[in-house]
Amino acid sequence: MTTGPIKLAPSILAADFARLGDQVAEAERAGADRIHVDVMDGHFVPNLSMGAEIVQSLRRVTRLPLETHLMIFNPDLFLDEFAQAGSDSFLVHWEGNTDVSRTVQRIKALGKSAGVAINPATSAAVLEEILPDLDQVLIMTVNPGFGHQHFLHTTLPKIARARELIDRTKPGCGLEVDGGIDATTAPLAVDAGADVLVAGSAVFNDRESVAAAMQRLRAALEH
Ligand code: DX5
Ligand code: ZN
Secondary structure: OOOOOOEEEEEHHHOOHHHHHHHHHHHHHOOOOOEEEEEEEOOOOOOEOOOHHHHHHHHOOOOOOEEEEEEOOOHHHOHHHHHHHOOOEEEEEOOOOOOHHHHHHHHHHOOOEEEEEEOOOOOHHHHOOOHHHOOEEEEEOOOOOOOOOOOOHHHHHHHHHHHHHHHHHOOOOEEEEEOOOOOOHHHHHHHHOOOEEEEOOOOOOOOOOHHHHHHHHHHHOOO
């Protein structure tokens, strides 16, 4: 069961980088719960994005927790750098990691929150043994690598299975969804059990202000 208010994590991947500080400040004023930073290496996913310098710059302009989603091979190599830059939490992928438990322990040794992300083709069952060590689970609702993709409805039963697993094994662990979240899909993900919504293009776009976009997302959850 999802309890408590749903948290919003705007993803800066969709932000206007020429105005990044302003856009993050606007998201903070509009009640964002954390800022989601998508890090891509061009290998784990077919796209490049940003490194620790962005986290370091954002650390100066916001008090919000900076959540770092590492879509990279060998995340262990970069944890120290991001932690020093100001990351508060890490989301690392189960896929492509030969020992995700070691990665999670390293994150915790740095005093940071640890989350494991799984791709659309990965079963929620892989989370079972690692769950007691986690603060956060991330269900990818698109294949990672790009913003502006369509939500994959086939992930909804998996969100529900992850919710059951969390309620049974680690109540209090966050259940986050990422990819294609907008005013139409957010209620579906929440009904399935998600309690944290990552949203990129639904928050940062040319059609409306960041505040209006976040308000629209929240309103969609109120019916
Ligand atoms: C996708 C990233 C997402 C992305 C979501 O690989 O992990 O965080 O920014 O963007 P939207 O909300 O536009 O699908
Ligand atoms: Zn992400």
